[in-house]
Amino acid sequence: MQVSKICQLLDAKIICGEEHAQANIERGYSSDLMSDVLTLDTDHLLLITGMCNLQTIRTSEMADIRFIVFVRNKKVTDEMLELARENNLCLLESPFTLFKASGILYQAGLKPVY
């Protein structure tokens, strides 16, 4: 699923990494728990989360996750933005809940990790 399609489905906007708008993502993972994100073996997935802090970016950097959508209207801070740009991450913000965003993407064909 293309990032641009995800934006359309989740009423989301790209906060950084606009150049990745046409990139294709196969799988998604929803969690507010970074401890769980760090146990995943899958790379290059879309992380759907309401945990909006610097450690979400750090966790994604370590776990080779390049795409994050922050739900529940959470706003990315300047510090997060700087670290995301440094690591070539693509960040999205959506007003939807974690449940709603995950449901829409699953229904539209984004695969789960397990």
Next chain:
Amino acid sequence: MKLEFNIEGGNFSWAGHASSEVKKMLKQLGIDARCIKSIVIALYEGEVNVVAHAYEGRILVQMEPHKITTEIIDKGPGIPDIELAMQEGYSTASKEVREMGFGAGMGLANMKKNTDELTIESTVGQGTTVKMVNYF
């Protein structure tokens, strides 16, 4: 090649800095991406543990051909029962740490999963030393 980093207990905005530097170095050396991910995830878990539980710590990284050894040495409360701490789900993390998305009791088990050799030595009231070896 040897690297050394300092970790400040409680400073979550700096947590992950050392792991990030190690990842950049491993990428430059052209090491396989899966190996890099295992090494830095284990290191990052360890780094977060020091920030979450200890007062201060140091990370020592030693690179050899086909082998990396990382040691995380902290001054802190120590771990009274290492076997119990290794169990998934067991955690003594504070509310603040949990609010950051950590403290689910997965860290040590995940470090074990991502390393070829893991040894933990701890003295209550003094601190903990974690040694991890990965071969590639």
